Amino acid sequence: MRLSEAVSAQTPLVQRLLDGVATIGADPPGITRDAFGRGENDAQSLIARAAAELGLTARLDEAANLSLRWPSGHDAPPVLIGSHLDSVVQGGNFDGAAGVIAGIGAIAALQAAGIAPKRDIEVLALRCEEAVWFGLGLIGSRALLARLPAGALELPHARSGLTLAQSIDACGGHSARLRENTPLRDPRSIGVYLEVHIEQAPQLIEANAPVAVCLANPGNVRHPFIRIRGEDAHTGLPHRFRRDAALAGADLSLALERLWLDEEKAGRPMAITIGRFHTPAARHSLTAVSGGFELSLDLRAYDAAHLAALEKRLGAIAAEVAARRKVEIVLGERSAAAPGPMDPALIEALSAAAARCGIAAPRLNSPGSHDANNFAASGVPTGMLLVRNQNGSHNPYEAMDTPDLMAAIGVLAEWLANG
Template sequence: MAGLAPPTQIISAVTATRPMVEALFDELRGATLDHPGVTRAPYGEGEAFAHAMLARKARALGYEVSHDLALNTYVTLPGRDRSAPVLMTGSHLDSVPHGGNYDGAAGVVAGLAALQALRALCPQPERDVTVMAIRAEESVWFQVSYVGSRGAFGILPPAALDSATRIDSGRSLASHMADQGADVAALREGRRHLDPARIASFVELHIEQAPSLLEAGRPIAVGTGIPGNFRYPDITISGEQAHVGLPRRFRRDAALAGADFATGMDRIWEEHEAAGIPMATTIGRFHTDAALHGMTSVPGRFLMSLDVRAYDEAVLAALERRVLTMVAEIESRRGVRFDLGARASAPVGPVAPLVRECLERQAIAHGLDWQPLGSPASHDAATFAAMGVPMGMVFVRNANGSHNPDEAMDIDDLMAGITILAGWMLESATASTAG
């Protein structure tokens, strides 16, 4: 950090942003409260408020504000060399239904605070520094991953615009985007706003979504990677609806087939965990057909979803082969049929070594208590990595998990994360852009 502001000055500049940070979270919570928790549906009222709030605050602070075809919001501190690749940070502003106030939003608020600290220390950095507020990250709504970030790069699958429907309205993604003013026609054509070659690096700060930091007693972590995934959101198992008195040898029980599948997936996870291979599998929906089920009926139809994630593409491919093999075995043994439905996937998000080293260097220089940590969840930063942009992540301790109203991030912990972000910005944005 030779030649840069000493850690004490960076900490002082970050500390000065705390009133703004707290006020933004209070305003966001107050406007999107939906007991229990908050709801900021993508391309809906709550998310739109959050983006408008950020734009209003950023303009009042004197930053450049712009939007892209998918309505992502960009807040920029102009640099001396505006042709140089830009330094970027940010996260999403949508939430799950009745979620917490910090999931996603913490990264956007932290980005703005870090930008304020950077400007206090260096009013005109060598390159542009931009905070990106991303649309529609929470795939629960449309069952499509990374809508906003993929839209920014022009890689959102055109078919998803019409086939993906929002869970609360039943209307298409294209319809909701158009209502908010997005350029749906341009997105269909694959037009892009972000050019990977024009981005120096991207760092996303996010609350931790598992209790690892809480368990370790540390406020922050530097990310080591983001898992990729494959998903089958709408699996249907078809058997035969039958009378409760039917002997076992005649049954085609769809519910028991579902149970076999669930326990099989858990065995696969247990095997990988014992071998030291990180992965996770989640069956989020798991139920008989409410229109047909009853205490004295053998279930002929069973519905569920599957999410499988891992940090290595080869591991993911092998896991999917095992899933398909297991499905065939259960079909044969139980006399049922699986319809896996539409498949979705997201690539593994590798962290760039140089970005990770810089983030770790900032944590050490500022005397922060930190640890390396692999993300248990998917994040928009993975889209940047997939496009070849050097990517890194910072995680902030958060009690009670996320995707629920009881998120319990401490502002003190967030300020530590903002300190890392500000230090990374100062080091990376003040380096010469020549050559």
């Protein structure tokens, strides 16, 4: 059977797995697969059963990441194909899960075509990529590569209240090993890391292409609980006496937007997102000036030096707003992820594989940070394929079409066979 025919023949398997993880995560109007909870665990089990039918060897590592290996009999560093199975609360079905399923589909296609692997191929279902569960994202790959920040194992789960260490242990991991702060796998022993992921902006809709080759993922700096402290007051208080935390929050947000627009105009891509933006719910009132305000901030860019410069500007902007509004701005807790530039040789090789499949795949930056960031930052040659998806991600309306995922699986299988 030709490889293209073998890929097409896996469509029922891929659709069955997509439907299966949707059923596991059903939470109308969207999908919720909670990390280190029933949603992620049941999705792991579904994927493991499909892998067993293909003869893959399953194991959990000390971080409770699931590894599914197709041994080659060759002594060469393996190819890892990874993504995640957790979701945000009431998100969509494809963010993460489509990438894990793509790895299974590609191996199934190679087997159907009678193509033996040149080196071990391993599908990874990495734990807890979404930051919503612990206020820290990319946890599975961070743990695998010893990139967890200090104190991460004590972070509480947003739903269960268990610490990250307790959550890992409850799912079959061994968190004590992670306290050694050494990689669970030496990055030098990994040949390649590949990830397939839905696109998180409609660039492929615009380009009328099913698949893109990723150039880079942004790194990020996150402050989940920025606190502004002013002074509660009567609504009639004249402006010159006010220490209005709400207006300071508005000023800070608009100043950051001006920074974003200036950077884009200068040709330096980045993004700023304010997810939470509110006065204290227990005390806000129509007839009071609020002395308290909270917001969250995600600041991202594609180059480490640029990201560091933007973080310095954030501090200066916060200080200027605080002085002008006579308030205190505390940026508070911070997490960060390194930018993820893709390996130039893999960009070329994946583009060539797409061309052999008859796909004119554009080369695009991804708007999102992914587990691929940690592999790239650890020195592992890293590549990504982005799949067309009309409505973004982290919402119930993700709109990836299965034929587009099959196109990405075709490119992946072609690279594995002939790359």
